[in-house]
Amino acid sequence: MSNAHPIPFRAILRHVLLIAGAALMLAPFIWMISTASKPQTEIFSSELHLIPHQFALMENLREAFAKANLLRFLLNGIIVTVSIFVLQVMVALPAAYALAKLRFLGRETLFALVLFGILIPPQATAIPVFLLLHKIGLLDSYAALVLPFTISVFGIFLMRQFFKTVPDDLVDAARMDGISEFGIVWRVMLPAAIPAVTAFGIFSVVAHWNDYFWPLIVLNSEHLRTPPLAVAHFRNSEAGTSYGPLMAAAMVIIAPLVIAFLFAQRRFIEGITLTGIK
Amino acid sequence: MSDGSMTIGAAVAPTGTTRRTLPAHGSRRTHAAYALVTPAAALMLVMLLGPLAGVIALSFTDYQLGAPQFAWIGLANYQDLFADKVFWTALRNTLAYVVIVVPGAVIAGLAIALLIQSGTSLRSLYRTIYFLPVMATLIAMAVVWEFMLHPQFGLVNGMLRGAGLPAFAWLQDRSTALYALCAIGIWQAVGFNMVLFLAGLVSIPKQLYEAAEIDGASSGWARFRLVTWPMLGPVTTFVVVISGIRSFQVFDTVHVLTKGGPSKSTEVLIHSMYTEGFEFFRSGYAAAITVVFLVFVLLLTLIKSRLADRGVHYT
Numbered sequence: 001m002s003n004a005h006p007i008p009f010r011a012i013l014r015h016v017l018l019i020a021g022a023a024l025m026l027a028p029f030i031w032m033i034s035t036a037s038k039p040q041t042e043i044f045s046s047e048l049h050l051i052p053h054q055f056a057l058m059e060n061l062r063e064a065f066a067k068a069n070l071l072r073f074l075l076n077g078i079i080v081t082v083s084i085f086v087l088q089v090m091v092a093l094p095a096a097y098a099l100a101k102l103r104f105l106g107r108e109t110l111f112a113l114v115l116f117g118i119l120i121p122p123q124a125t126a127i128p129v130f131l132l133l134h135k136i137g138l139l140d141s142y143a144a145l146v147l148p149f150t151i152s153v154f155g156i157f158l159m160r161q162f163f164k165t166v167p168d169d170l171v172d173a174a175r176m177d178g179i180s181e182f183g184i185v186w187r188v189m190l191p192a193a194i195p196a197v198t199a200f201g202i203f204s205v206v207a208h209w210n211d212y213f214w215p216l217i218v219l220n221s222e223h224l225r226t227p228p229l230a231v232a233h234f235r236n237s238e239a240g241t242s243y244g245p246l247m248a249a250a251m252v253i254i255a256p257l258v259i260a261f262l263f264a265q266r267r268f269i270e271g272i273t274l275t276g277i278k
Numbered sequence: 279m280s281d282g283s284m285t286i287g288a289a290v291a292p293t294g295t296t297r298r299t300l301p302a303h304g305s306r307r308t309h310a311a312y313a314l315v316t317p318a319a320a321l322m323l324v325m326l327l328g329p330l331a332g333v334i335a336l337s338f339t340d341y342q343l344g345a346p347q348f349a350w351i352g353l354a355n356y357q358d359l360f361a362d363k364v365f366w367t368a369l370r371n372t373l374a375y376v377v378i379v380v381p382g383a384v385i386a387g388l389a390i391a392l393l394i395q396s397g398t399s400l401r402s403l404y405r406t407i408y409f410l411p412v413m414a415t416l417i418a419m420a421v422v423w424e425f426m427l428h429p430q431f432g433l434v435n436g437m438l439r440g441a442g443l444p445a446f447a448w449l450q451d452r453s454t455a456l457y458a459l460c461a462i463g464i465w466q467a468v469g470f471n472m473v474l475f476l477a478g479l480v481s482i483p484k485q486l487y488e489a490a491e492i493d494g495a496s497s498g499w500a501r502f503r504l505v506t507w508p509m510l511g512p513v514t515t516f517v518v519v520i521s522g523i524r525s526f527q528v529f530d531t532v533h534v535l536t537k538g539g540p541s542k543s544t545e546v547l548i549h550s551m552y553t554e555g556f557e558f559f560r561s562g563y564a565a566a567i568t569v570v571f572l573v574f575v576l577l578l579t580l581i582k583s584r585l586a587d588r589g590v591h592y593t
Contacts, residue, residue, distance in 0.1 A: 014397045021390060022407045025465070029410065031433050032422045048436040095318035102311035110315060117326050119579050121527060123548050124572050127555050127565055128332030129325060134343065151321035181310035210415045212530045213548075217556050228417035232534050235421045243425055250418035261413045265406050272412060273473050 036060050036247035043243050060244040061252070067238065067245060070252055072223060073230035077256075080145045080226055081205045087150040088204060089197060096159035097185045101171055111160070117153035123213065130217055144218040145226070149208065155200055158274065162196040163189060202271025209257055227253040333572075336565035343559035355566035364542060365550065365567070372546045375460055376525040382464040383521050384514070387471025392506070394472075395479045396498075405476065409469040416466060420531045423462050424449060449535055452543035459531050459544055467524065471517050478513030482506065519582040523575055547571045 030050070035043055039056040042049075064070060098104065099111055129148050133139050138147070166189065174188045190197070212228040219225060225233065234249050261268045337355055341348035359365050394404050411419065426433045427448040435445035448458040486505045495504050529548040532538060538545035538553075547567060555564030 011397055011399070014393055015400070018390070018393050018400075018404050021386075021393075022404060025408055025411060025469070027433070028419055028422045028426060028465075029414070031426055032419075035425060044431055046430060046436070048433065048440070091318050091321060094314035098311040098314040102307060102314070104308045104311035104315075107311075110319060113322065113327065117322060119576065120326060120330055121523065121572070121575050123527060123529070123551070124333060124568055124575075125326060125329035126551075127336060127561055127568060128329035130556070131332075131343065131561065132324075132329070148325050151318060151325050153322065153326065156318060181307060181314065185314065206413065210417075212417050212533070213552075216533070217552075228415050228530075231415070231418045231421055235424075235534065243431075246421060247425065250421055253418045254414045257413050257415070258410065261410070262406070265402070265409075268413065269405070269409060269473050273470065273477070 032247045032250055035243055036251050038244060040242070040244060056244065057248070060248040063242065063245040064234075064249040064252065067242075068230055068234050068249060069223075070230065070249060073225050073227050074252070074256070076224060077209055077227040079142065081208045083142070083146045084149045084208050085201050085204045087146065088152045088155050088200075091150055092152055092155040092159055093190060093193075093197075094182070094185050096156050096163055097181075097189050099156070099160045100163035100166075101168070102181070114153045114156050114160075118157060126214070126217060133218060139218050140220045140224065142224065145215060145224070148214070152200075152204065154274075155204070158200055159193060159196060162193050166192050198267065199271040199274055202268055203274045206257060206268075206272055333565045333568050336562050337569045339562045339565075341562045343561055348562070351562070355563050358563065359566050359570070364545060367542045368538075368545045368547050368550045369570070371456055371542075371544060372526060372528070374456060375463065375528055375546060376522055378457070378460040379463040379467065379525045379528075380518060380521045382460070383467035383471050384517055386464065386468045387517065388475050388510075388514070390468065390472045391475035391479055392502075395476060405473070408472050411466045412469040416530050417534055419466070420462060420534050423458075423465075423531075424535050427458055450540060452540045455536055455540060455544045459528070459535070462531050463525065463528060467521060471521060474513060474517050475510065478510045479506070482509045515582060515585045519578050522578045526571065526575055526578070547574075 034050050034052065037055055037057040037060070038052040039054050039059070042052055042054065095110075099107060099114070125148075130139075133144050133147070138144050170188060170192070171184060174184050179187060209226075210228060211226070212232070215226045215229045216232075219229060222233075231250055231253050234246055238246055338350055338352060339348045340351045340354070390404075390408055394401055425431075427435075429435060429445065429447040429450065432448075434448070438445050446454050448454050482505065486509065487501055490501055490504050493504075495501050527548055528546055529552065532544055532546055532549045533552065536544040538549050548571065551564050551567040551571065554560045554567060
């Protein structure tokens with residue numbers, strides 16, 4: 001039936017369907033911004049409107065920052081995610097290099113354990129790791145948030161696969177120059193692996209910035225809260241009364257990653273779907 | 279000269295034979311190798327493999343955090359668990375969540391990927407929009423969803439009323455709460471699946487479509503059925519399994535929005551494990567729940583590798 005104008009009809013249908021879906025995807029974001037911009041009286045009215053009659057975003061943001069130490073929580077998020085990533089690289093890169101380029105007894109066993117480790121969901125080890133941290137008195141600290149994630153078997157696997165593609169000649173040339181094996185990891189392999197490390201970094205930072213389960217378990221003190229914990233606590237203490245500031249707080253918490261994502265979409269999508277190339 | 283040809287067989291061979299082929303400084307390099315892997319191996323043991331063994335061992339004890347001693351009690355935790363109605367409710371809810379979210383997020387992800395790929399304009403804009411929920415902190419967005427689902431002032435009920443339809447107390451009603459959480463789960467997972475399908479679609483060779491067309495497959499549906507669907511096989515398997523594993527882990531939305539309620543209608547495995555292990559500190563009992571959870575997750579992984587072995591492969 002659409003033979004007369006096959007291309008325009010299909011193209012229009014494509015956009016209509018995609019825009020309808022996009023509206024559904026964006027609805028929570030739009031509603032969040034809209035609510036964060038409304039004064040209390042407009043939020044608690046059964047008449048729906050998207051654009052506030054009276055613009056109150058600044059008031060809501062101010063109240064959110066006054067009720068919760070959001071800056072501190074954002075800083076905690078940065079401290080924790082950056083520490084985790086740096087330590088993951090420091091642990092994983094040397095191991096990945098050895099697994100990819102050196103021969104030693106037990107190499108295949110170790111690699112098999114790495115592959116096995118990837119299958120273990122993080123919730124599975126939570127109880128023993130919690131008990132361990134309790135035993136050594138590290139609960140409720142930055143260390144409790146960071147230490148369990150310093151080992152990323154997925155990171156080792158990923159970097160090992162990448163190092164496999166680095167030519168042996170490069171490594172041999174470095175050895176001729178008298179660079180130690182340790183030096184090769186940081187001065188030869190790391191520079192060659194920057195794209196892979198970046199992708200892994202995005203994967204790691206996004207995962208730990210958004211993580212709720214582990215901080216919930218090990219933290220008690222308010223000043224150590226990570227962004228997701230902060231939102232949850234804000235919601236528990238304010239729910240039902242001040243949705244405007246709550247939505248403003250949610251906006252602040254998701255803003256850093258969403259803005260970074262909009263600036264470097266391709267890299268972010270690559271990084272987060274890393275698990276897709278396993 | 280020293281690498282590349284190493285196989286699993288070579289690793290099992292006695293070291294004497296390999297060492298002979300290495301240059302004189304080979305043993306120093308071996309020492310370096312051990313030094314390089316030691317931190318990773320040690321941490322893996324302490325933070326991953328040890329705790330994994332630990333959780334299984336704990337599930338056979340009556341250990342409680344802070345208790346002065348504990349005893350081996352064999353299968354008693356599992357007996358208690360299987361006799362507990364709440365456990366079965368949690369398992370049933372988790373399975374229901376998985377059975378709703380996986381097809382929902384996989385089919386929607388595939389449909390969006392096909393739609394995006396079927397034209398050339400605005401591709402990256404659409405991709406960005408659909409991927410946005412994957413990026414946004416789920417806890418923050420869950421709180422937004424909660425307000426959207428507010429019985430009185432929420433967007434969803436407002437629109438339903440506007441259309442003359444009945445409104446619901448979504449998260450406060452035991453007959454709708456789990457479905458509301460499923461909707462949030464699908465909303466959050468669709469973009470991730472879409473990106474994996476897009477990557478799969480791009481890798482299908484153009485010639486296959488041309489060949490199918492010559493063979494008379496002219497309609498879009500025929501091309502999908504004859505080329506796209508079979509060629510996406512491995513990607514689809516992967517997406518289904520990874521969606522399944524992620525859905526089994528559902529916790530964030532439950533904990534912040536419903537705490538498993540109303541009347542256990544949204545109680546799920548990891549939430550039970552959390553309350554038993556970290557609120558009541560019944561470590562042994564919580565470990566038994568974890569083991570049940572692990573069995574399901576590993577089962578899914580096993581199915582995936584079975585399917586992967588059956589001739590579906592990447593190009």
